[in-house]
Each structure stands twice: as C-alpha cells, then as structure tokens.
Amino acid sequence: MQQFLEQSKKISREIATLSGEVKNKVLNEMADALIEHSDFIVHNNSKDMQAAEQENLSLDLKDRLLLTNDRVKAMANAIRQIANLKEPVGRTLDGWVTENGLNIQKVSIPIGVIGIIYESRPNVTSDTAALCFKSGNVCILKGGKEAQHSNKAIADILRNVLAVNKLPEQAISLLPNSTRQGVAEFIKQDKYVDLLVPRGGEALIKFISQNATIPVVKHDKGLCHTYIDKFADGKKAIEIAINAKCQRPGVCNSMETLLVHKDVANYVLPPLHENFMSKNTQLRGCEETVEYIDIPLATQEDFDTEYLANILSIKVVKDVSDAISHINKHGSGHSECIISENYSVVNKFLNEVDAACVYANASTRFTDGGAFGLGAEVGISTNKLHSRGPMGINDLTTFKYKIYGNGQIR
Amino acid sequence: MQQFLEQSKKISREIATLSGEVKNKVLNEMADALIEHSDFIVHNNSKDMQAAEQENLSLDLKDRLLLTNDRVKAMANAIRQIANLKEPVGRTLDGWVTENGLNIQKVSIPIGVIGIIYESRPNVTSDTAALCFKSGNVCILKGGKEAQHSNKAIADILRNVLAVNKLPEQAISLLPNSTRQGVAEFIKQDKYVDLLVPRGGEALIKFISQNATIPVVKHDKGLCHTYIDKFADGKKAIEIAINAKCQRPGVCNSMETLLVHKDVANYVLPPLHENFMSKNTQLRGCEETVEYIDIPLATQEDFDTEYLANILSIKVVKDVSDAISHINKHGSGHSECIISENYSVVNKFLNEVDAACVYANASTRFTDGGAFGLGAEVGISTNKLHSRGPMGINDLTTFKYKIYGNGQIR
Incomplete structure (x- = not known):
C-alpha cells in the first residue's frame, strides 16, 4: 500500500500540470473506448448481476447495479460532457498588488490525490475518474464489492487509454486492498492522500468520518424541510410540497418534514392531504396537525428520520422563527425551503436557516450539480x-x- | 462539556446574524476595555511570569509570555484594526440564474463554532477572539497553561463587554476543561464544533491531527527553500537569500535550505558565504557545495530539518527541475522561492512547486497576513x-x- 500511494503522490504532480488540450483529448478517447468495449463491460457486469441474484439483493439495488449498452453510452456521454467543462485548473481566484509591489495571484490548482469510496452504481467509476482527471487529480477508487467486476472492467478501459497516451495508468486506480482492513488503513494515509469523498450508507460514512486522518467531504443524509408560511401562495405551496416529497422520494434532496404556519393550517392542510393521498404518501402529523386532517400521530422520532420513502411527517408551527428553530434542530443542513410571498419573512428564513441550500419558493429537489448548472x-x-x-x-x-x-x- | 458545547452551537446562530454595525461597536468597546483594565491584565500576567520564573522557562518563552501596558495597547489596536476590516459575512461569492429561472446566490457565512488551540503568547487570545467575533463565529479558546492567568483576565474583559451589550458571553469562551483529557474529548465533538485551528509545536499539532474528528486547519512547520537559478540576478539573489534566512530565523517562513544552480555555484557561493559569515549563520553544504566554500558537510537529515535558528543547509542542483524535485520531496508546502530573470523558468517553478506560497524574486518572509494585506x-x-x-x-x-x-x- 505504502509504495502504491507514494507512487500515486508522485504521479499527481505530473497529472496536475497537463494542459486542458491533452486532458480533453484523453477524455474523449475514454468515451470512445467505453463504447467500443461496451460488450466487454456488459459481460463483466453480468458476473456482478449473477452474484447479486445469488445474494438476493433487492430489485432496487439490482437496478442500480445493472449496465446495458445504453447505460454504457450514457456513461460515455457523461465523460464527453466533462471534457466540455471549462478548464478548472489555473483560474485566477483573486489577485492584488501589495504596497511594496508584490503582485499576489490566488490561483486554482488540483487537490492532488483523491480517494473516492462509494457503493453500487458502476457509472460512478467512470464519472468520478473523469471528473478527477479533468481537474488534474489522481483518483483512487474504492467501489462496492457487489460491483467489483463492472468497476474493474471500466477502470481497465480508462487506464488503457492513459497508457496509449503515454500517461501513467495509476492516475486512475482501484484501491489495491479493498477489504475493510485495507480501507481502514487507507483512510489514515494523510501523507499521500489529500481528500476522501465517501458516498454511501450512514454506517460507511460514520466509519470514515470517525477514523480518517485525511480531510473528508461527506455525501451524507438529507433531512430536508419545506415550510409553508402564513404569507404563502397556496397554489405554489401545494405544487412545491408535492414535488419535493413525491417526485423521487428515495433521494437525499426530497422533503421529509413539512412545516405549516398555524394561521393557514386550516386552509392548506386539507387540500395537501387530498393531493398526498392521490400520490399514496403516508402522512404522520403532530398533535395540532391531526386536528385538521385525519392522519396518524407522529412520534418524536419521526421528526428526526430521513425516510427516503414516500412517507412525510407534518408539524404546525407558530411562525417563521419557530420553523427556523425546528429546522436548525432537526435538519441535516442539506436543503431547506420556505414558501412565502413576504419579503422580510423570506429573507429571515434564508439568512437564519443553517443549511447548504436554502430555497424560497422552489422545490428542494433542485439541489444537485446538474440542476445547479455545475x-x-x-x-x-x-x-x-x-x-x-x-x-x-x-x-x-x-x-x-x-x-x-x-x-x-x- | 456536552451541555456547554450545545449552548455554544445555539449561540453561534445568534452571533452569525449580528450586523456589522453591532459587531464593530462591540469590538471598539473591547479595545477600550482592554486599555481601561490594562493594569488588571498586567497584574494577572505577573502571576504567569512568576510561575515561568519558578519553572525556569527560557528567556525567549518568557518574552513571549510577558505583557506590559504597551503590549496591551498593541492588543487593543489590533482589535480596532479588525473592526475596520471589510465585513466578511454576506459577501456574494458567485451567482447565476439557471435555465428554469432559479436565481442562485453563493454567499459567505460564518463557519459556526471554532476551537483555537495555542501556546504561549496571550495576545493570541484577544486577536483570535476578535477575528472570530468579527466573522460571526463563536470561539472556544484553549491557551497554554503557562499563560492561564493572562488569558483568563483578557477573556473576562472581552466577555464583560459582550454582557454589557446584551450579547451571550459564551460567544468568547475558554475551554472549560483544559486538561489533556479535556482536549482529547473536545477535539472529537464534531456535532458541535465546526473547525479546529491548532497553533503550536509539532507534538500538539500531530496529536490533534491524528485524533480530531472535527476538520482541522493546521498552522504547522515551514521548511522553506530559496532556489538561485542559472539566470538569477546576482545582487537580488544575495539580498533575498540573506533576508530569507537572517531577518528572523525563528519563524516558519524563513529559509532553511538554499538551492543553487550548478552553473552559477562558482560565482554565487563565495559572496554568499561571506555575507552569511557576517550574520553569524551556520552553514552546512552538500558534497558539491563544499568544493566551492569551506563549510561543514551537511547530513541527509539536514535537508529535512526545520532549524528555526540561524542555520542553513546548501545544496547544488542540476537545474530548475532538480530544484523542483528536491522541494517537492523535502519541503513542507509552506513558502518556496526562485530567483531568476528567465520567464519560462520562473513560470515552470511557480507552476510545478507544490506549496501554499510560491515566490519569484522576493523573500519568503512575506508569507503572513499582514504582509499580504489581509x-x-x-x-x-x-x-x-x-x-x-x-x-x-x-x-x-x-x-x-x-x-x-x-x-x-x-
């Protein structure tokens, strides 16, 4: 491991200085290679699918794992899109001249060696490899055991393109020892690895956060709220609430708890109830909520649960301050939304809610790189x-x- | 500890939304209060000085610890300067409108709760408390035992100003349990504390880096190089090299190793030797260096040592690539300098050396917030x-x- 990582570090200096021209040529060739070897990928994926069958993985997991020629084409397209992104290295972020004439330029550079630890979807292998390469970083990938043959096939194809271009294959690597012990050792190699990005279940993320000595950027849970204010536009409120919960309940930016201002609970809750019924959403309400609509009582736990399913807890709150307090206490700092036409109330919410993304009058489902235009x-x-x-x-x-x-x- | 930190987290939300007007008024009152209670501070400092005397601390350490009325005045002035800085919270860092009309604004906000762990100088207490407050953060300070009375006196005065302004005193706190065990517990409280900034000796920083679950921004060692290129201006080379080593040898941005291009070693080393002799610098050279000047041979260890003293190791290198390799292998990623008039060589060095600050034709001693104009x-x-x-x-x-x-x- 030591020797491998030392080499990764060394290579990272070479990859860091590649021109955009070279990187984009290689990325487009990687896309071509994936399509050319599509059958090879699908064949290797079928080994993972067989194992999944034997281990009785859920339909959902099997769908995530499955690769078809069309899905490989989509992976290739994703790489081409990454090649088209504006060069991320060498941007001047700031610059000034000091009194004594030093010209100081703050310039973007690659991070160095990045470890990505993820589960299930094999397309993450090609996506993250391409993103890391485009940004001049060396990546060390640790995918899930369930996708091992697929991941290896994809990585082999990408690495071969590097070799053909006389670039070090190790710029894109799978972690050599991907046992639990290997991972435990890997996440302490701060001398060689500059950043860890874990994507996966809570147990994985917790293990890494607690044990890594390398800086970690977590892709953790989303316990997202939508707050319908006293001054909400009723139509927007219902449309956004339904969308935030039902459009794709299993993802991190979907709503888990709906907060409703007490002065409008009477008007808003019954039509919401009706709409959610038509979407088969299971509702659970606080004591005040159940006075307005006939749904089961929520437990205290409900308000701390990321359902990742078509289930929603509802709470009536006194005012925007009460909503903010609830969110800052129970939220996971992911995406939070207010629905209101009141200027000052909206500003208060956006300023005081402590979350990565705070929305006014739009569904929290927009929290992702694609929807943000990144x-x-x-x-x-x-x-x-x-x-x-x-x-x-x-x-x-x-x-x-x-x-x-x-x-x-x- | 748990209860205290929970409260810190809660308070951080209040401090985060204070206006610049309020923060600056409070900061200026803090400066006034330090001066008003200068005698009280000096009196408490004398208790620390007595203990230092009894424990036979070095003259250097005692000087760092000492507070006089003049030094308290300097602390007050530093706070006034911080009050004058441009408001750091609420800056629009980026912004755009997506295709579907979402207006996305990326806005600066306080980090939250920051733990600062430091040694010796009591002025760090008021400086960092003021910086954290101005940036809307709650700070938890853990100073050295040797400065405990001074730090407490300073913190008490600042906290009193908070109280007078009806702000929560706990926005500026000393860590309640500052034993080693207390610190070990503290650095794992990632639920409540958002950032740790350790400033101090290598053992302290290592302990925190290895054991914290909170993100850490280290203030670690500086093993800085200056490389005199084949195309260097001889006068600049000598002036900068002498300045980088001798102006203040005990600090992190001073030079520890000088690299010299083999083609100019013959011309540059003898006058450098003479200049360094007049500054009483102890020189140690590689095998090639000692062919030109009469100094002791350096060991391999020398090139990995941060002397923090008036000692310098010298190495002759083949060319700029050799210099870059040496720096990337032995440097600490702090501040590195090339002296050269050649456009392409300078660019190569600035691009390929992996360090926070890379200089062309200026002393590495400029790496600090003040000299940068921050x-x-x-x-x-x-x-x-x-x-x-x-x-x-x-x-x-x-x-x-x-x-x-x-x-x-x-």
Missing part, C-alpha cells in the same frame, strides 16, 4: 468545509498563491 | 484544504447557497 457532480457535500452543497468540478481544486516580486526583502 | 491573521495554514497560506478573516467563513425561485418544481 455539470457532472462529485456528490452533494453535507460538510460545512471544504465544500458545501452540490460539488462541481471546481470543488476538486484548491489554490496556491503565486507571488511575483522584483527583489523585495523584508 | 489584515490580522488567524494563522498560516499548511493544509491544502479548507484554507491555505496566510489565513485572513475571510478564511473564517464558509458559504451557503440562497436559491430564489418563483414556484419551480422538478
């Missing part, structure tokens, strides 16, 4: 540092100061 | 993430996305 996404950070919210390619860079002098001494 | 500094980060190099007040902020919609659903 292009392909590395993940959605629930960290407060180093990046936050949808992570685009620029979030895979850090910076250095270049200082141009002409003999200055102190 | 105002008072939190520290000099040797992290690659979340901040890097001199940390000004803006480095005590993170960001959120505010998304202004008008009914968008997905």
Whole structure:
C-alpha cells in the first residue's frame, strides 16, 4: 500500500500540470473506448448481476447495479460532457498588488490525490475518474464489492487509454486492498492522500468520518424541510410540497418534514392531504396537525428520520422563527425551503436557516450539480468545509498563491 | 462539556446574524476595555511570569509570555484594526440564474463554532477572539497553561463587554476543561464544533491531527527553500537569500535550505558565504557545495530539518527541475522561492512547486497576513484544504447557497 500511494503522490504532480488540450483529448478517447468495449463491460457486469441474484439483493439495488449498452453510452456521454467543462485548473481566484509591489495571484490548482469510496452504481467509476482527471487529480477508487467486476472492467478501459497516451495508468486506480482492513488503513494515509469523498450508507460514512486522518467531504443524509408560511401562495405551496416529497422520494434532496404556519393550517392542510393521498404518501402529523386532517400521530422520532420513502411527517408551527428553530434542530443542513410571498419573512428564513441550500419558493429537489448548472457532480457535500452543497468540478481544486516580486526583502 | 458545547452551537446562530454595525461597536468597546483594565491584565500576567520564573522557562518563552501596558495597547489596536476590516459575512461569492429561472446566490457565512488551540503568547487570545467575533463565529479558546492567568483576565474583559451589550458571553469562551483529557474529548465533538485551528509545536499539532474528528486547519512547520537559478540576478539573489534566512530565523517562513544552480555555484557561493559569515549563520553544504566554500558537510537529515535558528543547509542542483524535485520531496508546502530573470523558468517553478506560497524574486518572509494585506491573521495554514497560506478573516467563513425561485418544481 505504502509504495502504491507514494507512487500515486508522485504521479499527481505530473497529472496536475497537463494542459486542458491533452486532458480533453484523453477524455474523449475514454468515451470512445467505453463504447467500443461496451460488450466487454456488459459481460463483466453480468458476473456482478449473477452474484447479486445469488445474494438476493433487492430489485432496487439490482437496478442500480445493472449496465446495458445504453447505460454504457450514457456513461460515455457523461465523460464527453466533462471534457466540455471549462478548464478548472489555473483560474485566477483573486489577485492584488501589495504596497511594496508584490503582485499576489490566488490561483486554482488540483487537490492532488483523491480517494473516492462509494457503493453500487458502476457509472460512478467512470464519472468520478473523469471528473478527477479533468481537474488534474489522481483518483483512487474504492467501489462496492457487489460491483467489483463492472468497476474493474471500466477502470481497465480508462487506464488503457492513459497508457496509449503515454500517461501513467495509476492516475486512475482501484484501491489495491479493498477489504475493510485495507480501507481502514487507507483512510489514515494523510501523507499521500489529500481528500476522501465517501458516498454511501450512514454506517460507511460514520466509519470514515470517525477514523480518517485525511480531510473528508461527506455525501451524507438529507433531512430536508419545506415550510409553508402564513404569507404563502397556496397554489405554489401545494405544487412545491408535492414535488419535493413525491417526485423521487428515495433521494437525499426530497422533503421529509413539512412545516405549516398555524394561521393557514386550516386552509392548506386539507387540500395537501387530498393531493398526498392521490400520490399514496403516508402522512404522520403532530398533535395540532391531526386536528385538521385525519392522519396518524407522529412520534418524536419521526421528526428526526430521513425516510427516503414516500412517507412525510407534518408539524404546525407558530411562525417563521419557530420553523427556523425546528429546522436548525432537526435538519441535516442539506436543503431547506420556505414558501412565502413576504419579503422580510423570506429573507429571515434564508439568512437564519443553517443549511447548504436554502430555497424560497422552489422545490428542494433542485439541489444537485446538474440542476445547479455545475455539470457532472462529485456528490452533494453535507460538510460545512471544504465544500458545501452540490460539488462541481471546481470543488476538486484548491489554490496556491503565486507571488511575483522584483527583489523585495523584508 | 456536552451541555456547554450545545449552548455554544445555539449561540453561534445568534452571533452569525449580528450586523456589522453591532459587531464593530462591540469590538471598539473591547479595545477600550482592554486599555481601561490594562493594569488588571498586567497584574494577572505577573502571576504567569512568576510561575515561568519558578519553572525556569527560557528567556525567549518568557518574552513571549510577558505583557506590559504597551503590549496591551498593541492588543487593543489590533482589535480596532479588525473592526475596520471589510465585513466578511454576506459577501456574494458567485451567482447565476439557471435555465428554469432559479436565481442562485453563493454567499459567505460564518463557519459556526471554532476551537483555537495555542501556546504561549496571550495576545493570541484577544486577536483570535476578535477575528472570530468579527466573522460571526463563536470561539472556544484553549491557551497554554503557562499563560492561564493572562488569558483568563483578557477573556473576562472581552466577555464583560459582550454582557454589557446584551450579547451571550459564551460567544468568547475558554475551554472549560483544559486538561489533556479535556482536549482529547473536545477535539472529537464534531456535532458541535465546526473547525479546529491548532497553533503550536509539532507534538500538539500531530496529536490533534491524528485524533480530531472535527476538520482541522493546521498552522504547522515551514521548511522553506530559496532556489538561485542559472539566470538569477546576482545582487537580488544575495539580498533575498540573506533576508530569507537572517531577518528572523525563528519563524516558519524563513529559509532553511538554499538551492543553487550548478552553473552559477562558482560565482554565487563565495559572496554568499561571506555575507552569511557576517550574520553569524551556520552553514552546512552538500558534497558539491563544499568544493566551492569551506563549510561543514551537511547530513541527509539536514535537508529535512526545520532549524528555526540561524542555520542553513546548501545544496547544488542540476537545474530548475532538480530544484523542483528536491522541494517537492523535502519541503513542507509552506513558502518556496526562485530567483531568476528567465520567464519560462520562473513560470515552470511557480507552476510545478507544490506549496501554499510560491515566490519569484522576493523573500519568503512575506508569507503572513499582514504582509499580504489581509489584515490580522488567524494563522498560516499548511493544509491544502479548507484554507491555505496566510489565513485572513475571510478564511473564517464558509458559504451557503440562497436559491430564489418563483414556484419551480422538478
């Protein structure tokens, strides 16, 4: 492991200085290669699918795992889109001249060596490899055991393109020892690895956060709220609430708890109830909620639960301050929304809610790199540092100061 | 501890939304209060000085610890300067409108609760408390035992100003349990504390980096190089090299190793030798260096040592690539300098050296917040993430996305 990582670090200096021209040529060739070897990928994926069958994985998990020629085409297209992104390295982030004439330039540079730890979907392998390469980083990928043959096939194809271009294959690697012990050792190699991005279940993320000595950007849970204010537009309120919960209940930016101002609960809850019934959403309400609509009583636990399912807890609150307090106490700092036409109330909510993304009058479902217009996404950070919210390619860079002098001494 | 930190977290939401007007008024009153109670501070400092005497601390350490009325005045002035800095919270860092009309604003916000762990100098207490307050953060300070009476006196005065202004005193706190065990517990409270900034010796920083579950921005060692290129201006080379080593040898941005291009070693080393002799610098050279000047041979260890003293190791290198390799292998990623008049060589060096600050033709001694024009500094980060190099007040902020919609659903 030590030797492998030392080499990764060394290679990262070479990859960091590649021109955009070279990187984009290689990325487009990677896309071509995936399509050319589509059958090879699908064949290897079928080994994972067989194992999944034997281990009785859920239909949902099997669907995530499955690769078809069409899905490989989509992976290739994603790489081409990444090649088209604006060059992330070498952007001037700030710059000024000091009194004594030092010209200081703050410039974006690659982070170095990035470890990505993820589960299930094999397309993450090609997406993140391409994102890391485009941003001048070396990546070390640790996918799930259930996708091992698929991931290896994809990585082999990408690495071969690197080799053909006389670039070090190790710029894109699978973690050599991907046992639990291997991972435990890996996440302490802060001498060689600059950033870890874990994407996956709560247990995985907790294990890494608690044990890593490398900086971690988590892609953690989303316990998102929508608050319908006294001054909400009723039509928007219902449309947004339904969308935030039902459009795709199993994802991190969907709503888990709906908060309703007490003065409008009477008007808003009955039509909401009707709409959610038509979507088969299971509702659970606080004591005040159940006075207005006939649904089961929520437990205290409900308000701390990320259902990731078509279930919603509802709470009546006194006012916007009460809503903010509830969110700051129970939310996960992911995406939070207010529905209101009142200028000051909206501003108060956006300022005081502590979350990566705070929305006025729009569905929380927009929290992702694509919807934000950032292009392909590395993940959605629930960290407060180093990046936050949808992570685009620029979030895979850090910076250095270049200082141009002409003999200055102190 | 749990209860105290829970309260800190809660308070951080209140402090985060204070206006610049209120913060600056309070900061100026803090400066006034320090001066008003200068004798009280000096009196408490004398208790620490007595203990230092009994424990036979070095003259240098005692000087760092000592507070006089003049030094208290300097602390007050530093707070006034911090009050004068541009408001760090609420800056629009980026902003755009998506195709479907979402107006996305990326806005700077306070980090939340920040733990600062430091040694010796009591002025760090007032400096960092003021920086954290100005940037809307709650700070929890853990100073050295040797400065305990001074730190408590300073904190008490600042907290009293908070109380007079009806603000929560706990916005500026000393860590309640500052034993080693208390610190070990504290650095794992990632639920309540958002960032740790350790400033101090290598053992302290290592302990925190290895054991914290809270993100850490280190203020670590500086093993800085200056490289005199074949195309260097001889006069600049000598002036900058002498300044980088001798102006203040005990600090992190001073030079520890000088690299010299083989083609100019013959011309540059003898006058450098003479100049360093006049500054009483102890020189140690590689095998090639000692062919030109009469100094002891350096060991391999020398090139990995941060002397923090008037000692310098010298190495002759083949060319700029050799210099870059040496620096990337032995440097600490702090501050590195090239002296050269050649355009392409300078660019190569600035691009390929992996360090927070890379200089062309200027002394590495300029790596600090003041010299950079950032105002008072939190520290000099040797992290690659979340901040890097001199940390000004803006480095005590993170960001959120505010998304202004008008009914968008997905």
